[in-house]
Amino acid sequence: MQFLLWVAVALAGAAGWAVLALTRGEPVSAAWLVVAAVCSYLVAYRFYSRFIAERALGLDPRRATPAERLGNGRDFVPTQKWVLFGHHFAAIAGAGPLVGPVLAAQFGYLPGTLWIVVGVVLAGAVQDFVILVASMRRDGMSLGRMARQELGPFAGVLTMIAILSIMVILLAVLALIVVKSLAESPWGVFTILCTIPIAILMGFWMERWRPGRTLEASVVGVLLLLVALVAGRYVAESATLAPLFTRTGEELAWGLAAYGFIASVLPVWMLLCPRDYLSTFMKIGTVTLLAIGLLIVRPALHLPAVTQFVDGSGPVFAGALFPFCFITIACGAISGFHALVASGTTPKMVRRETDARLIGYGGMLMESFVAVMAMAAAASLEPGTYFAMNAPLGTLGGSVESAATVIRGWGFSFSPDQFQALTASVGEQTLLSRTGGAATLAVGMAQIFSRAFGGGLVGLWYHFAIMFEALFILTTLDAGTRVGRFMLQETLGLVWKPLGRTSWYPSSIFASLLIVAAWGWFLVQGVRDPNGGINSLWPLFGISNQLLATVALCVATTVLVKGGRARLAWLTLAPLAWLLVITNTAGWQKIFSPDPKLGFLALARATEAKLAAGELTAKVAQQVVFNARLDAALAGIFLVVTALVVLASAREWWRVLAGRRPVIDTETPFVETAYAS
Amino acid sequence: MRADLSRLTALATLLRRLAGMPDYAAYVEHARRCHPDAPLLSERDFFRDYLRARYADGPSRCC
Numbered sequence: 001m002q003f004l005l006w007v008a009v010a011l012a013g014a015a016g017w018a019v020l021a022l023t024r025g026e027p028v029s030a031a032w033l034v035v036a037a038v039c040s041y042l043v044a045y046r047f048y049s050r051f052i053a054e055r056a057l058g059l060d061p062r063r064a065t066p067a068e069r070l071g072n073g074r075d076f077v078p079t080q081k082w083v084l085f086g087h088h089f090a091a092i093a094g095a096g097p098l099v100g101p102v103l104a105a106q107f108g109y110l111p112g113t114l115w116i117v118v119g120v121v122l123a124g125a126v127q128d129f130v131i132l133v134a135s136m137r138r139d140g141m142s143l144g145r146m147a148r149q150e151l152g153p154f155a156g157v158l159t160m161i162a163i164l165s166i167m168v169i170l171l172a173v174l175a176l177i178v179v180k181s182l183a184e185s186p187w188g189v190f191t192i193l194c195t196i197p198i199a200i201l202m203g204f205w206m207e208r209w210r211p212g213r214t215l216e217a218s219v220v221g222v223l224l225l226l227v228a229l230v231a232g233r234y235v236a237e238s239a240t241l242a243p244l245f246t247r248t249g250e251e252l253a254w255g256l257a258a259y260g261f262i263a264s265v266l267p268v269w270m271l272l273c274p275r276d277y278l279s280t281f282m283k284i285g286t287v288t289l290l291a292i293g294l295l296i297v298r299p300a301l302h303l304p305a306v307t308q309f310v311d312g313s314g315p316v317f318a319g320a321l322f323p324f325c326f327i328t329i330a331c332g333a334i335s336g337f338h339a340l341v342a343s344g345t346t347p348k349m350v351r352r353e354t355d356a357r358l359i360g361y362g363g364m365l366m367e368s369f370v371a372v373m374a375m376a377a378a379a380s381l382e383p384g385t386y387f388a389m390n391a392p393l394g395t396l397g398g399s400v401e402s403a404a405t406v407i408r409g410w411g412f413s414f415s416p417d418q419f420q421a422l423t424a425s426v427g428e429q430t431l432l433s434r435t436g437g438a439a440t441l442a443v444g445m446a447q448i449f450s451r452a453f454g455g456g457l458v459g460l461w462y463h464f465a466i467m468f469e470a471l472f473i474l475t476t477l478d479a480g481t482r483v484g485r486f487m488l489q490e491t492l493g494l495v496w497k498p499l500g501r502t503s504w505y506p507s508s509i510f511a512s513l514l515i516v517a518a519w520g521w522f523l524v525q526g527v528r529d530p531n532g533g534i535n536s537l538w539p540l541f542g543i544s545n546q547l548l549a550t551v552a553l554c555v556a557t558t559v560l561v562k563g564g565r566a567r568l569a570w571l572t573l574a575p576l577a578w579l580l581v582i583t584n585t586a587g588w589q590k591i592f593s594p595d596p597k598l599g600f601l602a603l604a605r606a607t608e609a610k611l612a613a614g615e616l617t618a619k620v621a622q623q624v625v626f627n628a629r630l631d632a633a634l635a636g637i638f639l640v641v642t643a644l645v646v647l648a649s650a651r652e653w654w655r656v657l658a659g660r661r662p663v664i665d666t667e668t669p670f671v672e673t674a675y676a677s
Numbered sequence: 678m679r680a681d682l683s684r685l686t687a688l689a690t691l692l693r694r695l696a697g698m699p700d701y702a703a704y705v706e707h708a709r710r711c712h713p714d715a716p717l718l719s720e721r722d723f724f725r726d727y728l729r730a731r732y733a734d735g736p737s738r739c740c
Contacts, residue, residue, distance in 0.1 A: 071711075072707070073703055073704035073706075074723075075727075075731060083691055090695065091697075206724070207721070211720045211721035212701050212724045214693065214696075214724075215689055215692060215698065218696070268729075269728055273728055273732070276697070280695065281696060284695065345697065
């Protein structure tokens with residue numbers, strides 16, 4: 001009976017893939033996308049994750065977890081597995097899985113979807129799962145410390161550098177996404193600004209007025225957010241208020257940098273913690289709503305399965321399908337950043353060892369599903385709308401009419417009147433070149449929501465989606481700046497002791513300033529970039545995220561090898577090899593490609609030539625040249641750091657396998673659980 | 678009535694755990710059981726202590 005059920009699931013999945021791959025000319029229903037993905041996940045979870053759990057990791061229900069042994073009612077708390085699944089999912093899924101697929105949709109929906117599903121099953125979920133278990137068997141040790149312990153101090157330092165630099169790029173690109181979706185949008189700016197006093201109010205509520213009443217404060221917070229959302233419309237329509245909240249990209253960029261700095265030096269309870277709660281509830285609620293909406297509406301996918309841009313001539317970002325589809329979609333398929341979360345709070349809360357399979361592997365499958373939904377929402381737009389929103393202004397020209405000419409030139413139909421009507425219906429002045437994915441996704445979601453739940457309140461749903469995305473991006477800006485600050489202080493402390501004291505205010509302020517200056521720099525440059533910034537920053541982010549994943553997979557492989565499971569090391573070695581191929585190819589192309597659209601160095605040379613020909617002013621040209629070289633250097637550093645970590649790991653594996661190094665078991669010794677089985 | 682109330686409490690606990698909020702009742706239960714002699718933290722002190730542990734090191738959020 002069981003057997004028949006799984007055959008049916010596998011067949012349904014295969015049918016889904018067949019429809020997606022073979023249908024040409026007429027729009028496919030998004031339902032097939034969902035069926036293909038979900039059936040693949042089910043089969044992978046049932047068979048592959050079980051294989052990993054039993055053979056490679058040897059999960060043992062009788063072995064006590066850190067939550068049980070070290071339980072303190074605070075961070076080590078045994079937690080029911082489905083609750084922890086939700087908690088872990090909320091911690092790993094952010095803007096990444098929403099934005100990447102939207103950008104990669106320029107290749108059509110098929111390549112991205114295939115990578116999201118195949119990538120998560122064979123790479124992303126495996127990484128998260130193995131790292132979660134490794135950390136859980138070491139009392140919740142962090143990735144950086146595991147790297148130091150397993151690979152030596154040198155690799156440990158390299159890992160810290162990798163984490164710090166990915167953090168800077170990540171924060172810059174996330175902030176840029178917010179800027180792109182809020183520029184010249186009074187409704188959006190008003191709503192997002194309101195989230196700050198609302199969060200502070202919640203902070204005072206649960207720390208001062210009603211200590212510990214977090215849930216109560218959150219309910220009030222969510223209600224106030226919805227009020228702010230509705231009020232935003234009146235602000236946007238008011239002749240006196242609207243100009244106050246209509247801000248250019250550059251103003252918003254400076255504002256975000258200032259926000260990031262102030263938020264990260266305030267006490268945690270005042271802003272970060274309440275915002276964290278708000279965004280968690282909004283995230284889980286909205287994702288559930290989107291899944292229900294997709295099921296009800298089952299929109300047709302208007303984007304082609306594969307577009308002509310697979311050759312690398314696409315306007316959204318430069319580069320061909322290989323390797324850039326695999327770089328653009330990091331979160332959703334494999335995200336190195338997860339290794340930090342999987343070795344952070346989650347392993348301290350696992351109640352029973354065998355629960356780790358659902359939480360680590362299953363949690364990542366869930367994030368991948370979010371990515372598939374984002375892809376479905378983007379692909380349900382008309383191709384003309386999609387490209388009008390995602391191509392840089394430099395390509396489209398300044399007006400809807402000029403954009404129409406360009407988009408028709410690519411062979412897609414585009415009606416300026418319809419586009420203007422869409423713009424008006426979401427309450428914006430312009431949707432042209434709102435790069436960065438957030439706005440595109442919001443339009444897609446707004447159409448699905450307004451059709452599913454009636455009312456036709458497209459504008460309200462659009463701004464709801466924007467708020468939902470901006471809310472957790474702002475949380476990440478704050479949390480990320482804080483983490484960067486701690487890491488920087490730790491390093492600075494080696495130079496001069498007092499700088500390492502995280503409780504010393506001058507040191508905290510100094511380190512925060514440095515971190516904000518670093519991401520703020522890339523952010524402001526991205527906003528000024530005539531190609532829209534996302535063009536150069538997102539690939540850099542993808543590369544750095546995947547490189548962090550290679551570091552995590554190195555640690556995971558080392559753990560397997562040292563644990564006497566070298567014969568199963570292919571589980572992590574295969575994704576590692578694939579990641580090395582795509583990141584090195586992409587990194588190399590980004591640095592050295594002769595095409596100025598793709599290669600940073602070529603862009604610098606081309607800009608210098610334009611300057612010499614008198615086509616550009618010196619100020620603009622110098623900035624572009626400097627940034628292109630900086631980006632090239634950064635990509636180079638990423639590649640070198642990772643190569644060194646891989647070499648250090650390979651040496652370690654060799655020594656262990658050749659018997660030159662005694663294998664020291666670094667797992668916490670077995671203690672039998674007290675739970676009844 | 679009582680059943681409704683306990684169901685509501687269970688929902689509240691679920692939501693709290695989901696968002697990673699401190700659970701004072703769980704802490705009190707733990708402290709009574711494992712450290713009966715140590716002084717009990719007040720709800721506010723526990724909240725502060727909890728935040729320190731949760732946000733002290735490492736990222737708890739992803740992109």
